[in-house]
Amino acid sequence: MSRLKDKILEVSTDLFQTRGINSTGVDTIVAVAGTTKMTLYKYFHTKEELILEVLKKSQSDFQTWLDKKLDSSSKKPADKIQLLFDYIEEWVTSPSFLGMGFIKASAEFPNEENPIHKLSSQQSREFRQYIAKLATEASIKDADSLALQLSLLFEGAVQAEQMKRGSGAIKYAKKAAKVLIDGAN
Amino acid sequence: MSRLKDKILEVSTDLFQTRGINSTGVDTIVAVAGTTKMTLYKYFHTKEELILEVLKKSQSDFQTWLDKKLDSSSKKPADKIQLLFDYIEEWVTSPSFLGMGFIKASAEFPNEENPIHKLSSQQSREFRQYIAKLATEASIKDADSLALQLSLLFEGAVQAEQMKRGSGAIKYAKKAAKVLIDGAN
DNA sequence: TATATACTATACAGTTCTGTATACTTTATA
DNA sequence: TATAAAGTATACAGAACTGTATAGTATATA
Structure with missing residues (x-):
């Protein structure tokens, strides 16, 4: 390249x-x-193609970083899901963090038929499925249900952080996530 | 008018x-x-003035509707906070629901100095404080902490619904909210 | 009936935006 | 050293956008 x-x-x-x-x-x-x-x-x-590539690279960078962090942290699946929001916090509170591309893009292109919206929606779904895989490996009963709930906390916290930098919202998302994870067994 | x-x-x-x-x-x-x-x-x-008035009216309509619903539902504060997400679900799943203005606007105007972003941020904070008031009245120990967590679930669920209409995300937000509320005492 | 008010219709100034055409320069490589 | 590829510089077409100027119509009210 x-x-x-x-x-x-x-x-x-x-x-x-x-x-x-x-x-x-x-x-x-x-x-x-x-x-x-x-x-x-x-x-x-076209500019649209540029936007799509920006979104792809942003999400790929985040996923790659997170996956590497989780992989080198622990081999026990039950630990990994507990550590998920610790690493998300590290990512979101990093000074270089400016927001999640797919969240902002989906708001700016609200039409569900729009290619940019479609990609955003796909990335949101893929991240939810990534959490679900972690939950499944941790032998959590209703893994998909927990994954969806955790994804809501994640997107809510990112939204809050985009609204007000340094809001500390992710700390509360982490607390809530722990309660939900511990209660899911 | x-x-x-x-x-x-x-x-x-x-x-x-x-x-x-x-x-x-x-x-x-x-x-x-x-x-x-x-x-x-x-x-x-100006167009900016129009945008600001649209945001104000949207939030005012939502707050007024929600407040009326909660007020006519029960007089017991402990019931009201439990019913919060039931009414939010009713609002979000209504066919006329197209999204929350302040969430989309803050994404489209990301600069925190922008008047539209400022108003969005203020509305988000006010809604969080509204939940905090409900939690306080329900004699919940750390009302502010719970309110922030519930607001993350709310904004996450709205975000998910804006991404994919009929996602059903709010159902999971409700489930998660119940766990958090019940665990907060 | 005269007059103020609300609204319409339309043209337009000035800016910004995407995308392209054209001509030139630099650099790598065979 | 000849040639292809990469990049620069700049002008411009064509569209869309905000906001205004200007002239006219409809309506209520004093």
């Missing part, structure tokens, strides 16, 4: 999070990335 | 929810409302 393509993706991710997707023009993106529109449109045929 | 001002507010609320705020032009609004831009700008000096 090209150095400039990466730079465009990185700058777009940042600007979409801090200014909003529709409010960020490609002229701004190339100016900040230090390149030109011709180069941007060489790598991304 | 004028008939046309109401109509403009009503149409704007609907279009902002279904197409997004930035993606909805005033030309579209007046066309659907059956009026003209001159009339719109007579009642709302």
Whole structure:
């Protein structure tokens, strides 16, 4: 992958999070990335394609990071689900955290037929299924039900953190998650 | 208040929810409302002012409806907090529900200095305080902590419902809320 | 009946946005 | 060293957007 393509993706991710997707023009993106529109449109045929790739990379980065953290933490499935919100807290409270792409994108593109909304919805579902896998491996009775509840806490906490940086909401999500996990057996 | 001002507010609320705020032009609004831009700008000096009034009215309608429901349901505070998510479910699963304005608006205007973001953030805080008041009246030990956790479930469930209409997420939020409320005493 | 008010209709200024066309420059490589 | 690929610089078409100017119509009321 090209150095400039990466730079465009990185700058777009940042600007979409801090200014909003529709409010960020490609002229701004190339100016900040230090390149030109011709180069941007060489790598991304349309702005929509750029948005979709930004979302894919963001979610992939998060999932990869989380998976690695959980994998190197413990081999016992029961521990892993308990540690889930500890790592989520670490991710969300990191200074570089600016929000979750799929949550903001789904709000900005509310039509369920829109490709950007569809991808956002898919990423939300995939993360829920990831939690469900953790719950299943931890031999939790109704794993899918717990996973959905935990995903609500996660998305709610991210929403709260996007609303007010440093809200501390994730601390309460963690407390609530522990109660729900412990009560699910 | 004028008939046309109401109509403009009503149409704007609907279009902002279904197409997004930035993606909805005033030309579209007046066309659907059956009026003209001159009339719109007579009642709302800028589009931002219109957005702010739409948010205020939406939240006021929700709060008024919820408060009336809870007030006419039971006089016992312990019952009211248990019924909270039943009424939230009724609201969210109603066919006319298209989303919560302050959640979508805060995503579309992510800058915390933006007046629209500020109002969204304020409304989120006020709703949390409303839950806290219910929890306090129900003599719950750490009412603020529970209220914050319940607000995460609420915002997460709304987010999920906005992502996929008819997701049923609110049912799981209700289940989780019951566990948290019962465990908070 | 005269007058203020509410509203319509429409054109338009000025900006911003996406996407492309065109001509030039730099760099890697065969 | 010749050639292809990558990137720059810039102008521009065409659309969409906010907000205003201007002139006219309908209606209520004094």
